Amino acid sequence: MPPLLLASTSPYRRELLARLRLPFETARPEVDETPRADEDPTALVARLAHAKAIAIARQRRGAWVIGSDQVAQFEGRALGKPGDRAHAIAQLSSMSGRAVQFRTGVCVLRMDADGAFHAHEALDTTVVRFRALADEAIARYLDAEQPFDCAGSFKSEGLGIALFDAIQTDDPTALVGLPLIATARLLRAAGFQLP
Known part of the structure; x- marks a missing residue:
């Protein structure tokens, strides 16, 4: 098989892809992630997953490249990575007691x-219902995990799971950033042998 590359330096995506036990390398795609005017979150993640894969494929012709992107959609708008504590508090406070859709594109x-x-290419939608979050609970969570590099301000693979009432999904790995069920299907379509 040709080489396999993950167009991401995310440790979360790297750990997920390693579960498939295929040899792969990682590479940082240089892609402008700014949403286009009137671009909905579904179109955004599909475009960015494709763009990230293309950016690396142009450097490594012949290799198979996996690109992925995720956006939290809440009240019709995209929520990105908070970047800092103040934005994480605002995100989690606004989502308290509410449902949020996480769109994850993979190419x-x-x-x-x-x-x-x-x-x-594939797209996954996961719906997360947050429990009612008191300010003190949000502060304790942010102190414990500091999820400032995660869309939606939480790590579902860690303590962030305690923030939820429920998760509705076809692929439990999608919320972490790489839907492995879809990724395995796409890799098999590309000729990779997986169980």
């Missing part, structure tokens, strides 16, 4: 020597 793509692209 498995290869660029041939002649410049032709071969792509397999």
